[in-house]
Amino acid sequence: MEQNFSATDEIAKFRIGEDLKADVESIDIDETSELQDIDDVHDDDKDEAERDTWGGEFEFMLSLVGYTVGLGNIWRFPYFCYRNGGGCAIIPFILFLTICGGPLYYLEVCLGQWSGMSPITVWNICPLFKGVGLVMVSLSLIYIWYYGAAFSWVIYFLIQSFYPTLPWSRCGQSWNTELCIDSTTNTTDKMLNMTNNGLSVTSITFRSASTEFFERNVLQKSSGIDVIGSIQPHLIGCFILGWLLVFLCLAKGVKSLGKVVYVTVTLPYILLTALLIRGVTLDGAWNGLQLYLIPDFSRLIHGQVWIEAAVQCFFSLGPAWGGAITMASFNKFNHNALRDSVVVCIADAFTGIYSGVVVFSVIGFLSKETGTSIDELPFSGAGLAFIAYPEALSRLPVPHAWSILFFLTLVLVGIDTQFGCFETVTNAFIDLNYKKLHKYRLLISAGLVIFLIISGIPLTTSAGYYIFMLIDSYMGTFNLVGTALLECIVVAWIYGANRFSDDIETMLGKRPNILLRLIWCFVIPLFLLGIFIPTIVSYTTPTLGSYEYPIHAQTIGNLFAFVPISLIPIVAVYQVIQQSCSGRNIKDLLKPAVYWEPHDSKIGRIYRKTPYVYGSNFRERLLNNILGINTST
Template sequence: MAKQPREQWATRTGFLLAAIGSAVGLGNIWRFPAVAYDNGGGAFLLPYLIALLTAGIPLLIMEYAIGRKYRTSPPAALRQMARPAQVLGWWQVAISFVIATYYAVIIAWAVRYVGFAADQAWGDDPEGFLFGTFLKAADEPGFVSGYVSGVLWPLIAVWVVVLGILAFGVRRGIETANKIFIPLLVIFFGALVVRSITLDGAAEGLDAFFTPDWSELDDGSVWVAAYGQIFFSLSIGFGIMITYASYLRRRSDLTGSAMVAGFANSSFEILAGIGVFAALGFMAQNAGVPVGDVATAGLGLAFVAFPTIISEMWLGGLFGVLFFLSLVIAGLTSLISIVQVVVSAVQDRTGMHRLPAVFIFGGAVAVASILLFPTNEGVYLLDASDHFINQYGIALAALVGVIAVAWLMRKLPELQRDADATSAVSLGHWWRICLGLITPVVLGWMMVDSLRKEFEENYEGYSTGFLLGAGWSVAIGALVVGVLLSLIPWKTAEGGLTDLDLKTADEAEARRRKQDRHGEEDH
């Protein structure tokens, strides 16, 4: 069996839409507005912009450059940079596997809430409806005791859609899906924002969101929060952008693409803040309380606060359908990119064709998701897994990755030359300074601060036993799996990725560059 040619994005627009779709996810809608409000309101936008320019976009460019240069998944790309670095790549694959298992469940909840919003099925008690009637959550955290059919069947449907799209490949599947989903998301969420700002009390909500508290900028935690939001919202640190960039053409503009994707993501976050706080202003006015009393984040915002708003407003059903459809679409585009990391790594490691890779290994992610999360204890498992894999998976992997590339392997100059050769905007010394100094220092401080809080008190008051089983074991397990996978002998699979030495890799690189110079129209 001859080695399979690597797929490519049909157009630069297709790649950008996929990258934006991966970055724009559930966290943009329910995390950013509350983080901004709690950290100085309008003043938070200054450290947020600085974080985007000094960490977010530089990291995006680095991951794009790695993916395009080595044209393979994170483990194989990092292995070609330095053999021990493949541990980091497999760690990222394991992190993606974990995140995909629970991320799909939240999308399944949103699917059900599209229907619930139409007739406001939650009645007068959205919180009781969510945890009692719908999720049938157990009274205490624990492990699987029973399944909830109302969550199970939409979760299966979500996985059928995701695996179906992935089965069609990068160009006919992922790219085509994002060309449909991203415009729909802009239309639906744009309509929702327009409706929000016309509500009574919207001005008070927007005033609470945008009024700057400049004194907050003296607080180091505000700057840490800004960098944290950028890291968690741009899909960097766990292999997605390396994977997506590996399907780029050789002459693609990396710097320009990173800027477009980064600013598009941030623009959507600010738009989400406008929509959310306009609606919260309406809710606060109806309740006769300050906006701060109703401002919340996460599941509470999406599945408790917004249903309350929907119940109180004229044409609330339509507003609710648009809101939850936006959640579904934003979630799907991100979930597709996360599972693609696993599929791509398997293909490059084994030489397996796409269909079996998707259905066997993507299917394994789906099975784990279906077995663990549509259960009475699922919401607790989800909460603990999400917290620990974000704090000690994504953030820690990003820290180790940037230190490995910038300090240990000293690959930044080489990656910079590769990016500058085809980009409209050349990278200066600022890029290496950001990645070599600013990003590691901020990520390191975030890790220390997070661990300090972790040991001061148990997350959400959960028992130590539960946190060890559903939190720490998940985060540490992802690292252990990464190490174990990297220890498996890297044998050449028939039709798969060969174990190139550096000389052969350089020769192959030169041949591909010569071939790709003809007929490419990326600029």
Template sequence: MAQQEAGRQQWGSRLGFLMSAIGSAIGLGNIWRFPAVTYENGGGAFIVPYLCALLTAGIPLLILEYTIGRRHRASPPGALRRLRRPAEAIGWWQVAICFVIAAYYAAILAWAVRYTGFSVTKAWGDDPEGFLFGEFLHTTDDPGHISEFVPGVAWPLIAVWVVVLVILALGVRRGIEKANMVFIPLLVVFFLILVVRALTLDGAGTGLQGLFQPDWGALSDGGVWVAAYGQIFFSLSVGFGIMITYSSYLGRRSDLTGSALVAAFANSSFEILAGVAVFATLGFMAVQSGVGVGEVTDSGVGLAFVAFPQIISEMPMGALFGVLFFVSLVIAGLTSLISIVQVIVAAFEDRTGMRRVPAVLSVGGAVAVVSVLLFSNDSGLHFLDVADHFINQYGIVLAGLALVITVSWVLRRLPVLQADADATSAVGLGVWWRLCLGIVTPLVLTWMMVDSLTGEFDENYGGYSSSFLLWSGWAVAAGALVVGVLLSLVRWRHDAGTDGEPVPATGATTVETEER
């Protein structure tokens, strides 16, 4: 066991870990989800439930995952197994969730890569929506029926996977850390340029007024609070094992609470920056079209690949703006994708004893193959849409709920974990941390699940047929859980540690051995 501990990879510095944690948190959702959620849920007033969610759920969960990862020195299956053997199933469940997310997340990055080039020539012409769904994605009207391979999606998707696997193969310090030390500052610089340009557009003030003008009456709507907690939960990369994995490469004396605060507030700051850039630009579009900001507001795919191309076509120096925007999407998504795939690779490294490069090529390569096969065809958009909805709503949230209840209620490990975090952190946690994780977070996540299921049973998601949702949506969400349980029952060659005990410290906290 000591040999395994001494050979575990380490971050080169606290800054390298923070950059990587921030890179994981800052993703596509910060850019295309937060602004729309804010606008739809009270504008400036939404900041109140957002901050409450950050302080009572986001940061406590982040600290919990940091502590579990550093204390038990393993990816989610191994770390949770050291809490108690049956808890390993939750870890494998999180690994399965990461597999699904990585497969479709890479496809969106491939679209952004192509749209970087399209921005130069404004290849979408006068109909960005028709171009996206027709000429580019060749989307079929029969969801689930595959009749055509789409090379224009396949080759950038393969390129994305090559970059991700090369970075992962280089290891934690020489690959992930160095990549994020370049990508995150670059992303901030690009987005600052976008913000400055957006603020100089005609109508920018109109857009910002639409985003930040508070509707205080919205605070009495329970749905607004659900939206705030949902945004924080998805934005911080908690609930599916990323932060357990990343913190397992920390030294024994790392400041966990301080790191969590820095990562959380850096993520939230970028979300606000993204909101300014997006809504200032949408304000320009609204003024140009002679309509209200609400009529041009969109989120997700519609915002990035339909609304923004239309804006790029109409604004001065649109080509440069478009290149910066889509390159920013690629960078933000790439840092998140690397962290997601790392969870899968690390889990199989820990439990099988595979060396780094074989693990990346075999496990990461398997995700890449599934990604290319499923999302480079004319039903790729439908598969992506449904997988994203169901794995987020009924995978990540439910796995996060299971983790919190298991640690706080079943195993009652919060006092031990709090003492472990406080021993090396500048900011003590206090009773608020245990109350948040033991009461507030479980109640909120349960509320989110009930609210989502209620809407799900009232109307089929996205207007899809019940049969398509059953085998492609619900099967994905339930399948991740089943796979997690089955993998926890496998007798692995390398044991992950004894029940309830952390791996003993060996004094080798500054040693790095990049396994190959």
């Protein structure tokens, strides 16, 4: 029987403080020439190129909140609720966040903080599954590519807020139709005039000024994805300006963003509160709030609600994207990762629900003003927020001031949103050879921005909105859920939940409890499997409102849905072939690579000298992972 031995047994007596310093310095590092060589390589790397760290603990927490609480919470969460029966959709979202998303997020933060590595190199924990890291980086790249379009819309709204009259508050503009109505319109008189002109009542569907501004001015939306139209000068200009702002804020990585988040994270809550107060006082607001606050529990029997709740959790909270791993990798080794993970999960849920109150109060108002039922309002995708929020802003006292502040805040939130994914992509490249490449961070960031601008040009055409929603609909479900499932299995079962708990104890001085290890080992995998399988079985082609994408567009969408996750088996096969050709044991691919160690150099010396030996059968691994019981003596 093999003996189960943990590095924590050695490190336990070397807790943070003077005892740690004294004992570490007394370690004989000349025990074997092999260990000495590894020490020299690691120490040389760290001496010549120390990894950047946050300026303080609060900066990391705010940056993590900023990365997590972004544009996705402000528009995607209300849209998720709107699609799935209002408030009843919150129930599976909170459940998924509590028993799956939150613990998985904490796992990722600990992975990044303990190793000081980005999503690709962190998979030295299990080389066979390095493809998981590639999926995370590819998803982050796709995300910042197509979300740059939404960022450009926000900038355009901000610029328009400086005009003498808010262009979305009044009809009579060059882009408006005769069906446009605003706060000064008497809908009864207008309906009577139109019916006198020969139109039937059933054929008349009024559209708010904010709806027509977004669709006919901002997007200049065509009739479908096949009708590309021309590049919109105002959008390409805002698109370039948006990426220039991101580049200027993130050029120095965590050092620059750590200061920006003090404003970008706190200001949105103040503005949302003002919008909420005005929204709930609008005529008809209660109609929308009823849909949102009074759940229709019968909707919970539909599997689609649960699937979309899982996807929304991944979009808003951000596990399986790699951003949490990247940002945590800049932490000091003993940072309180558990506290920050809990704060981020609470902030994520609160912001989404809070934003929903604002949006649904305006939806109720628009429903009553246009005489259209809530279910039939012409909202789809991001349009829900880019129509509802401007409508609320136009009804506030001093609307220009509120619009400027609100969209300026969204610009700052957009930078926060992009930061985690942008840093994930750049650091994935830099960490391939950190000692040599970190000094070229500015050039690497500039190159990525140029690539994103050029490749994002189709998003600024008249068909850009259709492209945006196509990618948004397809890329998330299979990739995020599948990646999270494998991530949890690798850490909890292949690497071992008990061994991972030992690692966390070396950082925080306290092991995760049994409940958390049970969640990692059983609850999350089973829950994700329960989402993943029905998603495949009941998979249907996404639509955009009443618009159905043509076959070739669906094919492109399927490429975004399945190509990223296919990197996992491709990389695994490559690793096996490479291992076989070199004459090494394939089973070693399931063991951490030689460079897998804590990024604290002194703790790393101890870690390398105390190898971990696993139990010899499933029963021993089960008892060890869950209860920490060593049955091998």
